[in-house]
Amino acid sequence: MDARPILIAIDGPAGAGKSATAREVAVRLGLPYLDTGAMYRAVALLASRSGLGSELDGAGRAAVVEIARRLDVRFSGDPRRQRVSVGGEDVTEALRTPAVSRLASVVSAIPEVRREMVRRQRELAARTGGVVEGRDIGTVVFPDATLKVFLTASPEVRVRRRYDELVARGVAAVWESVAAEQRERDLRDSTRPDSPLRPAEGAVIVDSSRLSLAQVVDAVVALVPGVCAPNPLTP
Ligand code: DC
Secondary structure, three states: OOOOOOEEEEEOOOOOOHHHHHHHHHHHHOOOEEEHHHHHHHHHHHHHHOOOOOOOOHHHHHHHHHHHHHOOEEEEOOHHHOEEEEOOEEOOOHHHOHHHHHHHHHHOOOHHHHHHHHHHHHHHHHOOOEEEEEOOHHHHHOOOOOEEEEEEOOHHHHHHHHHHHHHHOOOOOOHHHHHHHHHHHHHHHHHOOOOOOOOOOOOEEEEOOOOOHHHHHHHHHHHOOOOOOOOOOOO
16 A cells, blocks of 8 residues: 555646645645745745845855745645745735746746755655645656646636736736736746756646636546545536
């Protein structure tokens, strides 16, 4: 019998619905939830507070690597209401600004930063298992995961979701800027030399463009070996 804990890797581009899906799958299966993007965002937030921006020279990169090594990031609460703190300060909302999103994409391309985050992610999830979402979870962090899902959606649908999310949070979002930022991030995340975004070997590709969140969650849960889930197509 396989005694390893259940580990579900959910990778995919921004706006594909990874977070919402991963949270709900974690609740459904009673597993911990790990948002690895929040770890890169936390590095970006501290970097921006230190006056570092997207144009990083050698000293700037070294400073970011140091921030990553010293990062004291913690997750608390159940998957639906998870809070993120850094050095004891609740930064859950601060991690979601467009400026932090942009810088997170830049700092996550630095190999030493990735190495440090990957080490921590393995430490956090290896013992308990869980639903882990990110860009490299199935390809690099947990290639032996119980289930690897590559969750994607059309670029238009992804822009629409990001835009709606920003507006719902009261951010004065401009459609064209959201679209341009997403194109830029997609390009950087998928063309960086270290761990570019791509489906892992053996990953199941789920396109959420025309599915509701409940349908995506049902589809993912149905793919977990040994778990019986309701057929999403039956009422
Ligand atoms: O999923 P997200 O938007 O919160 O991720 C923030 C940034 O971090 C994004 O540009 C991709 C990057 N990231 C990564 O490189 N590897 C991960 N495992 C998770 C996120």
